[in-house]
Every structure is written in structure tokens, then in C-alpha cells.
Amino acid sequence: MTLELTITGMSCDHCVRAVTAALSAVPGVERVTVSLTDGRAQVEGQADLPRLLAAVEEEGYVATATA
Numbered sequence: 001m002t003l004e005l006t007i008t009g010m011s012c013d014h015c016v017r018a019v020t021a022a023l024s025a026v027p028g029v030e031r032v033t034v035s036l037t038d039g040r041a042q043v044e045g046q047a048d049l050p051r052l053l054a055a056v057e058e059e060g061y062v063a064t065a066t067a
Contacts, residue, residue, distance in 0.1 A: 001044070001045065001046060002042055003042070003049065003065065004041070004042050005052065005063045005066060006039060006065075007040065007041055007056060007063050008039065008061060008062040008063075008064075012036070013036065015036065016034045016035075018059045018061075019059060020041075022056055022059045023041060023047075023056065026051050026052055026055050027051070028045045029043055029044070029045045030044045031043075031045065
């Protein structure tokens with residue numbers, strides 16, 4: 001399963017690394033791709049959406065599920 005998230009608040013490569021690390025640490029995540037240009041993250045695996053959103057928010061960014 002692939003989820004796409006919109007990430008608000010990223011402004012640099014450090015932000016991308018922080019969001020990537022936070023999402024990667026969520027149980028069930030198999031692969032993460034974060035785009036600073038698009039402000040989006042694609043998450044592959046069987047992770048729980050609320051846990052993904054919370055992980056990003058703990059890093060200081062806002063994440064929403066993209067329909």
C-alpha cells in the first residue's frame with residue numbers, strides 16, 4: 001500500500017531528512033520518498049496513518065493525507 005502525504009513547513013534539505021527519518025521510524029513503513037519541491041511524501045508499507053501524521057508533527061511539520 002502507498003500513502004501520499006502533503007507536508008507543510010519544509011524549507012530545506014534538513015527538513016526533508018527529518019521528515020524522512022520520522023516516517024521511516026514508524027512501524028510498518030517499508031520505503032519513504034520525500035519531495036521538498038512538491039511538499040509531499042510517499043510512504044510504502046502497512047503503517048497506520050495516524051501514527052505517520054503524528055511522527056511528522058512531532059518533528060514540527062504539518063502532515064495531511066492526500067486524497
